Amino acid sequence: MNVFEKDLAGMPLDGRDPEVAPIIEVIKQTQRIVARLNSGVYSEGEVRDFLSQITGRAIDPSLWLIPPFYTDFGRNIHFGKNVFVNSACTFMDRGGIYIDDEVFIAPKVNLITINHDINPYNRPTTICEPIHIEKRVWIGVAATICPGVRIGENSIVGANAVVTKDVPPNTIVGGIPARVIKTIDIEKYAPKE
Structure with a gap:
């Protein structure tokens, strides 16, 4: 197994x-691309080209x-x-970030997949876990997903x-730490056939 x-x-x-x-080398390369992306004004297609360079894979034209x-x-x-990501978001993705179709992410959202060892004498050690965001999720401004x-x-x-x-499907959460506020009656909103 490689690193x-x-x-x-x-x-x-x-x-x-x-x-x-x-x-560390990938992080350095990514930072150069991110700096270029954030220092100019680009079309949606050009932004997707930068994202392709960052992720190493094609980005769907609907993003x-x-x-x-x-x-x-x-x-x-x-x-x-059909994913929308608003401005000033931070995705720390070493553990994997998986965003399904039709997700809306508001400004300043943080998706963080990395943590440091709880042992203060071993703090340089990192442990990663993935984040999965399923279909049609809306993440509000400045939320942090751990x-x-x-x-x-x-x-x-x-x-x-x-x-x-x-967070269970069809649920609204909020607060620090987030707790369930309400369940969404999905039948009420489901498209009629």
């Missing part, structure tokens, strides 16, 4: 270990992302179709919420 696979698998990695050097945009690693971000969280389809995360646990 990238270990990172995605959630294995602890000590940032002082030479084994981590390839991850709309408004810069500035921040990411540390970039290669572990996966966008679905490592290992899954946001169930059709759910809403309120502004400034800090989500530390999974």
Whole structure:
């Protein structure tokens, strides 16, 4: 298993270990691309081209992302179709960020998949866990989604919420830490055939 696979698998990695050097190199390359993206005015297509360079894969033409945009690693971000990402979001993606179709992400949202060891003498060690955002989720302005969280389809995360646990489908959450506020009656809103 290489260091990238270990990172995605959630294995602890000590940032002082030479084994981590390839991850640091990707971070440096990504930061150069992010700096270019955030220092100009680009068309939606040009922004998607930058995102393709950052992620290392094609970006669906239905994605709309408004810069500035921040990411540390970039290669572990996966966008679905018809996704909207507003400005000044931060995606720390070493653990993997999976965004399904028709997701709306408000400005200044933080998706954070990395954590440091609780042991203060081992703080350079990182542990990653993925974030999954299912279909038709809306994440409100300045919300933070913590490592290992899954946001169930059709759910809403309120502004400034800090989500530390999974959110069930069809649910509105808010607060610090986020708690269930309401269940969405999905039958009421489902398209009629």
